[in-house]
Amino acid sequence: MPKVMNRRRPAAASRTSAPPEDRFFRHIVRSMRNGVLALHRDGRLALMNNEAYRIFGLTPRAEDVGRHFSEVLKDPSVLRVVSSAFELSHLPNRAELRLKELNRVIGYTLSQVKDDAGTAIGAVMFFKDLTQVEQLEERERLRDRLASLGEMAAGIAHELKNPLAGIEVMAGLLRRQVSSADAQSLLADILSEAKLANAIVVEMLEFVRPVRLQVERTRLADVIQQSVTMAESKASRGDVNVTLDVQATLPDIEGDQHQLCQVFTNLMANAFEALDGKGRITITAGTSAIQEDPALAGLTQTPAVVVDVADNGPGVPPELTDRIFNPFFTTKPQGSGLGLAIVRKIVDAHDGRIDVSSVAGSGTRFRVTLPVSSGVGWFK
Numbered sequence: 001m002p003k004v005m006n007r008r009r010p011a012a013a014s015r016t017s018a019p020p021e022d023r024f025f026r027h028i029v030r031s032m033r034n035g036v037l038a039l040h041r042d043g044r045l046a047l048m049n050n051e052a053y054r055i056f057g058l059t060p061r062a063e064d065v066g067r068h069f070s071e072v073l074k075d076p077s078v079l080r081v082v083s084s085a086f087e088l089s090h091l092p093n094r095a096e097l098r099l100k101e102l103n104r105v106i107g108y109t110l111s112q113v114k115d116d117a118g119t120a121i122g123a124v125m126f127f128k129d130l131t132q133v134e135q136l137e138e139r140e141r142l143r144d145r146l147a148s149l150g151e152m153a154a155g156i157a158h159e160l161k162n163p164l165a166g167i168e169v170m171a172g173l174l175r176r177q178v179s180s181a182d183a184q185s186l187l188a189d190i191l192s193e194a195k196l197a198n199a200i201v202v203e204m205l206e207f208v209r210p211v212r213l214q215v216e217r218t219r220l221a222d223v224i225q226q227s228v229t230m231a232e233s234k235a236s237r238g239d240v241n242v243t244l245d246v247q248a249t250l251p252d253i254e255g256d257q258h259q260l261c262q263v264f265t266n267l268m269a270n271a272f273e274a275l276d277g278k279g280r281i282t283i284t285a286g287t288s289a290i291q292e293d294p295a296l297a298g299l300t301q302t303p304a305v306v307v308d309v310a311d312n313g314p315g316v317p318p319e320l321t322d323r324i325f326n327p328f329f330t331t332k333p334q335g336s337g338l339g340l341a342i343v344r345k346i347v348d349a350h351d352g353r354i355d356v357s358s359v360a361g362s363g364t365r366f367r368v369t370l371p372v373s374s375g376v377g378w379f380k
């Protein structure tokens with residue numbers, strides 16, 4: 001029972017005998033979905049509801065009422081705001097506060113509690129946990145930033161393509177005109193560097209371009225076969241042994257053949273590069289079901305095709321597995337770091353999944369799970 005009221009109505013001091021309207025007010029405050037924190041003029045805690053305890057990460061304790069607020073609240077930024085309640089002439093109405101230690105953001109309003117004579121006898125803070133709102137806004141900002149970065153990157157990549165093609169053509173012409181072996185070898189270097197730069201520009205354009213799927217019935221066995229050939233043109237295969245094990249009854253899926261081909265090409269090119277000319281790649285394709293939400297077992301089972309691309313190369317160190325799908329993450333001196341970012345983007349566009357599992361020293365397995373039909377019975 002706040003002390004403020006005791007002065008006017010001493011009879012209502014005990015909780016059990018509080019008049020019904022007082023109890024009702026107490027219930028309002030307790031049930032509020034906002035945090036409420038009220039102090040007496042001398043800094044003693046008058047009230048703190050459950051939501052306030054939750055937001056501050058504290059456990060509700062009856063004995064907190066009546067103690068000085070600094071003994072109850074620990075976060076320095078909250079202490080600062082609450083202490084200012086009696087000092088500021090203009091109290092904030094809708095301010096935000098970051099609780100560093102709790103990694104939370106709250107939006108709050110601070111008011112003074114005045115008695116009938118207009119004297120400030122306390123202060124009250126109403127607040128709401130804005131952490132999720134803040135995270136959503138942050139994601140939105142990031143998306144906007146990425147979209148404009150993407151546009152810029154696409155523009156630059158496009159502009160670079162022409163001069164790079166020019167360098168290639170002219171170096172080729174010059175190669176036919178000079179006879180010295182030194183000059184020939186320099187020109188060969190220029191050509192191969194220009195080709196590499198061009199390949200990066202092409203990948204960059206692929207990465208920033210929004211995915212638009214041309215969905216058709218796709219036989220994955222054909223797509224995978226084609227990808228092996230494409231990967232050989234991207235990375236050198238050497239003596240690497242490639243085994244294909246496609247389930248005979250594998251259903252056709254609804255997907256974009258060209259883009260799915262790129263998924264497996266990139267995965268295989270990476271495997272070739274990891275194996276460095278010797279080793280084994282095993283591609284296995286079978287059926288499965290994707291379960292969207294375990295709580296809805298049975299309802300959300302979606303027929304899916306699972307393709308594993310496994311190599312017996314050096315593996316991905318555990319501390320890097322979270323980062324390999326990030327754009328521009330590469331451990332290769334000549335790498336663009338866009339291969340897996342493109343893979344993820346295409347798999348996402350198909351409502352599929354990609355997982356990696358790797359054991360240092362014994363290999364890496366990328367598992368691509370794709371729904372057999374896109375959008376049908378597929379809960380998002």
Ligand SMILES: Nc1ncnc2c1ncn2[C@@H]1O[C@H](COP(=O)(O)OP(=O)(O)O)[C@@H](O)[C@H]1O
Nearest residue numbers: 270271274324330331335336337338339340364
């Ligand atoms: N099969 C693999 N074995 C080991 N490491 C791999 C494999 N595939 C990808 N990686 C790691 O993931 C990184 C990112 O791959 P990617 O996005 O294709 O970019 P890039 O091939 O240009 O480096 C590679 O640099 C490599 O460190």
Ligand SMILES: [Mg+2]
Nearest residue numbers: 269270339340
């Ligand atoms: Mg790659």
